[in-house]
Amino acid sequence: MTHVSSHPPHGQSALRTVQVLGGGSAGSSAHVRSLAAGLVARGVRVTVCAPAEADRAYGFTHVGAQHVPVPRSSDPASVAALRAACADADLVHAHGLHAGLRATLALSGLRVPLVVTWHTRAHAEGARAHLLRLLERRVARTAAVVLGTSSDLVDRARRRGARDARLAAVALPAPRTPAQPQDPDLSPLKLRAELGATERPLLMAVGSLDRHRGYDVLLDAARSWRRLDPVPLLVVAGEGPLRAVLQRRIEDEELPARLIGRRGDVADLLSAVDLVLLPSSWESRSVLAQEALHVGVPLVATAVGGIPELVGDAAELVPYGDADALAEAVVRLLGDPAHRELLKERGVRQAAGWPTEDETVAQVLSVYDELTQTQPLV
Missing domain, CATH: 3.40.50.2000 (Glycogen Phosphorylase B;)
Known part of the structure; x- marks a missing residue:
């Protein structure tokens, strides 16, 4: 098993990360909660920027993360709120294409590495499909690393111009045993x-x-x-x-x-x-x-x-x-x-044989380490 330090190296402050979530599917929201819990347990400071209802549903603050309510919109006020939350971050990690776009806008001019996880792909036809390709291209080319949850998403990010696209280790938070329903x-x-x-x-x-x-x-x-x-x-x-x-x-x-x-x-x-x-x-x-x-x-x-x-x-x-x-x-x-x-x-x-939550956190931390050039966290 990979062991991850629960404290920053001597003389260094804790790594500061911002996790950006849009409306968020059930899968990406549960992933962010699991990731936040694992990061916090390993001494990483985590801020989750997500709509208020997402924190109520998934409890990011319950696992030790700070929650900053930011609407899913890409209007100037929402982007400004996101930029303020990211101002002192060592690294920003956006989950989903639209979250990636808002993070790209918010980080404009800032020297903060951006990681984007593509959990799924949007569905569009006609003119909207063209706009979607442009959006994917912008996010893929801006991100330092794109993590795709399936091989075809990794290939899609590469086709859109990603500098570095990798297969993500994404754990499924263990569900309750069906033989023992809560109710x-x-x-x-x-x-x-x-x-x-x-x-x-x-x-x-x-x-x-x-x-x-x-x-x-x-x-x-x-x-x-x-x-x-x-x-x-x-x-x-x-x-x-x-x-x-x-x-x-x-x-x-x-x-x-x-x-x-x-x-x-x-x-x-x-x-x-x-x-x-x-x-x-x-x-x-x-x-x-x-x-x-x-x-x-x-x-x-x-x-x-x-x-x-x-x-x-x-x-x-x-x-x-x-x-x-x-x-x-x-x-x-x-x-x-x-x-x-x-x-x-x-x-x-x-x-x-699927990745565990510990393995998922370890992979993400290794990416963060590469991009922030800190001493190894994994």
Whole structure:
């Protein structure tokens, strides 16, 4: 195991870092909290610049970091507030593309190294896609180091002109054990009853109801499941602009599916489902995929982005946009308990090989050390 000093070298003050977070996905926000906790424990001063609601949800101050509320906006007042927070920093670490842009603007003229972690990629078409490329290029070329959470994000940063792009070690903060839900009223049987799946298979997808999530293909696949006995129930947890469109399809086509809205109990829901489905057009280190494998729930996912390298042989992978292949994989797994058990075993084994939180902090500290030219912190 790599040991990281909990105190700065003799005669040196503690390294001062600013972590910049935008609106923040669940994955990037949880990562920043985990990273802040590890850095603080190792004697690093951490300031997290994020919207006020992010600190309420993720508790950066609870792990010893200072929180400076900065809106996600790139307006002059927000950039000025961010610049003030970064004024005495030894290094700034932005998480996400838009956070990277705001950090780039805030650090203009300052000799402060910038690290940017690309946790995911934005989705845009037409003129917005051109603007997105320009934004990616500016952030990639400004950052001293770009850390990508999947190999294709590292390649994307290099194509956009990054001077130094590397694969990030990103740990999944360990979820609660599903066999021991925090709330006794959220036992698997009670959750299945609440969702209407006491005597039928329960399938789950989680994520914002956006176009790139592939829920249109998922509903196409659900038509095939109606011939099964009993008919599986698909639940989709999340909110987004496509809710009305998806709900109309479910009703008009009488599909065995329910939109259950945004949920704060996904870890508990995982204890209740038979299969997890991830039909997206692109994913990096999907938190849902990691949680499913970590707790041993069979996963069917599209072979896109960082998913194949993340899951290895521990999931059923299908092409994006192929409703028939998705439906066939689900039907095959539901009819083959032995293969489901094999996937569970493989999933737990695959998850055991992912970076730990200590390894994630150690990698980040080594990057900080390079850029600040301090004595080794790792």
